[in-house]
Amino acid sequence: GAVVSQHPSWVICKSGTSVKIECRSLDFQATTMFWYRQFPKQSLMLMATSNEGSKATYEQGVEKDKFLINHASLTLSTLTVTSAHPEDSSFYICSARDSRGRSTDTQYFGPGTRLTVL
Amino acid sequence: AQSVTQLGSHVSVSEGALVLLRCNYSSSVPPYLFWYVQYPNQGLQLLLKYTSAATLVKGINGFEAEFKKSETSFHLTKPSAHMSDAAEYFCAVSESDSWGKLQFGAGTQVVVTP
Numbered sequence: 252g253a254v255v256s257q258h259p260s261w262v263i264c265k266s267g268t269s270v271k272i273e274c275r276s277l278d279f280q281a282t283t284m285f286w287y288r289q290f291p292k293q294s295l296m297l298m299a300t301s302n303e304g305s306k307a308t309y310e311q312g313v314e315k316d317k318f319l320i321n322h323a324s325l326t327l328s329t330l331t332v333t334s335a336h337p338e339d340s341s342f343y344i345c346s347a348r349d350s351r352g353r354s355t356d357t358q359y360f361g362p363g364t365r366l367t368v369l
Numbered sequence: 370a371q372s373v374t375q376l377g378s379h380v381s382v383s384e385g386a387l388v389l390l391r392c393n394y395s396s397s398v399p400p401y402l403f404w405y406v407q408y409p410n411q412g413l414q415l416l417l418k419y420t421s422a423a424t425l426v427k428g429i430n431g432f433e434a435e436f437k438k439s440e441t442s443f444h445l446t447k448p449s450a451h452m453s454d455a456a457e458y459f460c461a462v463s464e465s466d467s468w469g470k471l472q473f474g475a476g477t478q479v480v481v482t483p
Contacts, residue, residue, distance in 0.1 A: 255412065285471075292378070295413075295459070295473040344412070358471070360405075360412035 253279045255347050257361035264335055265369055272330045272364045274345030280325035281347035285358065286318075289342040301328045335368045342366075371396045371462045375474035383482050388432075388447040390477050392460030395441065402443040403461040403471065404434055413459065419443060430454070455481045 254277040264270050274284055282303050287295040299309045299320050307320035317339075319331040328347075332339055342365050346358040376391040394400055401420055405413040417428025424436040430453075434445045443460060460474040 287473075292475075294475045295471075297470060297472075300470065346413070357415055360414070362412045 253277075253347075253349055253357075253359040255281075255345065255359045255361040257343075257345055257364050259364060260362065261365040261367075263367045263369065266336050267334055269331055269333045270335055270366060272332070272343055272345075272366075274328045274330070274347065274361055276326045276347045276349075276359070279347075279349045279359075281328075281349065282325065284322060284328040284345055284347045286320060286328075286330050287344040287346070289344060289363070291342075295344060298330075332366065335366070337368045340366055340368045371400065371464050371472045373460050373462050373472055373474035375458075375460050375477050377477055378475060379478045379480065381480045381482060382450045384452055385449050388445075388450045388454060388479065390445040390458050390460075390479070392434075392443045392445065392474060393441050394443060394460075394462045396462055396464055398464050401463045402434075402436060403463070404428065404432070404443075404445050405459045405461060405473075406430075407457040407459065407476075409456075416445070416458075450479075450481050452481050452483070455479055 256275045258273045284301040286298045288298050289295045298313045299307045301307045301320045301322040303322045303325050309315045322328040342363050344363040346360045372395045374393045403418045404416040406416050407413045416432050417426045419426050419436045427433045432447045458477045461471040
């Protein structure tokens with residue numbers, strides 16, 4: 252099946268620094284990618300929808316200036332957490348939709364990135 | 370607005386016994402419903418989905434789910450649990466046919482005992 256990777260799988264950073272997380276579709280092209288956030292023992296919350304070549308659409312309550320999303324190619328979307336603070340510590344998961352028509356109705360999920368801000 | 374409620378954050382089942390995971394949804398329009406499984410340190414994998422066709426949906430690994438509009442439910446079942454079924458299970462709903470903007474339930478951790 253289709254594979255989505257995320258890098259890094261985990262990261263620890265100091266408060267005030269920025270962290271970039273990459274989401275790649277390895278064997279298919281993804282017009283649309285999604286970014287989710289998952290707190291311990293909680294559900295996945297959609298943060299934003301990332302469309303290749305256009306600005307991301309953020310969900311209500313998500314700070315677009317804090318969570319910068321770039322979807323510059325059909326296989327790569329990045330999420331940058333700017334000026335990270337301890338409350339940003341979370342598990343970030345991306346997903347991608349296959350845009351070639353083979354399985355356009357399925358989202359493929361990455362393995363997630365664990366961010367810890369000290 | 371759409372929402373999903375999964376009853377029971379943890380379920381323990383004996384190997385070979387029935388697995389039943391409950392999911393109720395709320396949606397203002399006919400929903401699309403999904404069950405995903407997440408194994409430790411892995412991404413979410415689609416088990417099955419309901420797309421307004423047959424109300425009984427069969428998925429991978431022997432799982433199936435039945436859409437019941439009158440009960441606004443989409444419970445997941447498997448007749449005989451296997452040790453490899455130990456994982457986190459998420460029910461999700463989408464109100465559009467674009468398969469985006471999934472609203473997830475809180476998840477149910479399944480433990481399988483020998």
